[in-house]
Amino acid sequence: MNFELSDEQRMLQENARRYMEKSYAFNNRQAIAADGHFATRQWQEYAELGWLAAGIPEEFGGVGFSPVETTILMEEMGRGLLLEPFLHACLLPAALIQHCANEAHKLQLLPAIGSGEALIAVACSEPESRGDVAWVATRAQRRGDDYVLNGRKSMVVCAAQSDWLLVVARSAGETGDTEGLSIFLLPRDTPGVLLEPVRLLDGTPAADLVLNEVVVPAASLLGAGGAAYAGLQRAIDESIVHQCAEIVGGMEDVLALCAEYLKTRKQFGVAIGSFQALQHRMADMAIETMQARASLHRGLAILASVSAADDERSAQISGCKAQVMRSAKFVTAQGIQLHGGYGVTEEFRVGHHYRRLVLNNAWFGGMDYHLARYARSIQQACAELA
Incomplete structure (x- = not known):
């Protein structure tokens, strides 16, 4: 897989970086975080720029970006500490709809996501799931022409601001089974849906969902009932790779911030960047950032592979996230330490x-x-070779 950017990709990167630097300055971000809501005006700007249509095929009103172009956007958003839910309310629901929905739902929802007309929150995680896509205890029981949903979903980003909810529930089987998962589309104000709003660590608005005897028509089922696992896992895998791109963009910004700080902060009458120990630490941070980027490239290559089975693809992408997280924890923690007490303000x-x-x-x-x-x-691969 060739990771040299084309002229069009470089232009996308430059335009996104200029936008983030000009229109999403740090002071603006602070005001948005303090308000507790993402900026709807900027969300419409993203629609006008074509960013909301990034993960949508052209036949459904999208721009037909590949995962590479989408990760370019995510890197710049990570560099600029974007608060708007681009991943959770744009890329993830678009991927879920593409991989799980029927044609009618695709025609209804994908153009609305790309134009910014509809904001869709995805309720897929639960307090005990810890990343396991199949760990779904929320139940969907068939009653005549309807389904009745009961359960609890956690950390649903921008649930209170959304127009629609995509709720993953179990219509058959036991918690942890890959069979029996279904996805339902329902309006946010559906009777029986209780939102418990929270503000996450960085100011992102989110909510826990309590579903109490929520009655939805069978037509709200996204795709085939009980067969959502494969599409859901694929959408999560793509989202993890995009998430890794955001993290890499943030790491590179930390490196730039530290390099500038070491040039200007003085101790004993000289810039602290002249101290060899701090130069070595910056070198270690740069190495970890390069390793994280290599893992991101590997994740993109895995998504592009047509030969990888679903379970193998997911496991390999798990390895990519584990490495990116390990590197990012080191880089960001060192970045705070290099800034001294100022780093946590x-x-x-x-x-x-x-x-x-x-x-x-x-x-x-x-x-x-x-x-x-x-x-x-x-371990499984080694056991098969033995």
């Missing part, structure tokens, strides 16, 4: 990158979960 960007990393670690499963999953895959 609201006024310095480096601490905000660490907060965002904590959330990225929680979304779609943490480093420990993905490392264990990747290790099991390697």
Whole structure:
């Protein structure tokens, strides 16, 4: 797979970086975070720029970007500490709809996502799931022409601001089974849906969902009932790779912030960047950032592979996230330390990158979960060769 950017990709990268630097300055971000809501005006700007249509095929009103172009956008958004839910309310629902929905739902929803007319929140995780896509205890019981949903979903980004909810529930089987998963589309204000709003560590608005005897028509079922696991796992795998791109962009911003700080901060009358120990630490941070980028490239190559089976693809992408998280934890923690006590204050960007990393670690499963999953895959492969 060729990772040299084309002229069009470089132009996309430059335009996205200029936009983030000009229109999403750090002071603007602070105001958005303090308000507790993402900026709807900027969301419409993203639609006008074509960014909301990035993950949507052209036949459904999208721009037909490949995962490479989408990760270019995610890198720049990670560099700029974007608060708007581009991954969770744009790329993830678009991927779910493409991989799980019927043609009618695709025609209804994908153009609305790309134009910014509809904001869709995805309720797929639960308090005990810890990244396991099949760990769904929320139940969907068939009653005549309807389904009745009962359960609890956690950390649903921008649930209170959304127009629609995509809720993953179990219509058959037991918790942990890959069979029996279904996805339902329902309006946010559906009777029986209780939102418990929370503000996450970096100011991102989210909510826990309590579903109590929520009655939805069978027509709200996204695709075939009980057969959503494969499409859901594919959408999560793509989202993890995009998440890794955001993390890499944040790491590169931490490196730039530290390099500038070491040039200007003086001790004993000289810039602290002249101290050899700090130069070595910056070198270590640069190496970890390059290793994280290599893991991101590997994730993109895995998504592009037509030969990888679903389970193998997911396990390999788990390995990519585990490595990116490991490298990012080192880089952001060192970045805070290099800034001294200033690193954890609201006024310095480096601490905000660490907060965002904590959330990225929680979304779609943490480093420990993905490392264990990747290790099991390697052990299984070795056992088959023995």
